[in-house]
Amino acid sequence: MHLDYLLFDSTDEPGGSCSFDALASVLPARMPALCEEIAAVLGWAHRSFGAPSAFEDADGWDFHLQGSGEHDEPLQMDYDFARNRVVMPPPRGRVTIALTVSGSPAFASAFSEAFAEP
Template sequence: MSEDTEGRCTLEAMASVTAPHWTALLAEVAAVLAWAHRAFPPGPGALDDGAEWDCQLQASDDGGADLPAHFDPADGRLTVPKPPTGGARHTLILTLCGTPAFAAAWAEAWDAAPPPGRRA
């Protein structure tokens, strides 16, 4: 977790997994996004426009081609095409940014360290 001069945080997580681990990875990322939607409605938006949090989700295949990724807050499902069987890997990157209140709530909810210089 990093923090800018205005106290806004950025959290970035990246995982590259093979087919047997893809479903578990999607479930973990979906849990984080579902929490953010529940804890800070109405959902992601530009922090400069007053939103509490925003996110970017990127997925790519073993060859580096972008894959469509979509999270549906209504059912808590994250959909990204599954990697083929075998050794092929898919990479998923989740970037969250938020206000100081979002950062504190995230750290508490996920038992994570607060940004440098900030106490939980």
């Protein structure tokens, strides 16, 4: 799957797990497209590996999503798995989003394949 806003860097963790970190900063007009990418990534993880589980099983995964507004004010945001969408108040000004997705070695391998950069 091609991503325009989320470019992930990976970090190997002790025990074989892996974390993928992305940071994106957009103006309000681009937030819907960025939120669609976040939903695509988290929706893929949920469909492929089940609910986030903080690595409780061999194929576990988890995520951390946070955002801040133009003047570094924190944004209340979350991901609604039932509706496959990011939930947040309408942005005012530039928004910076940080997304970390972590998982088992099996998750990391599948994630790398699904979201490989061209």
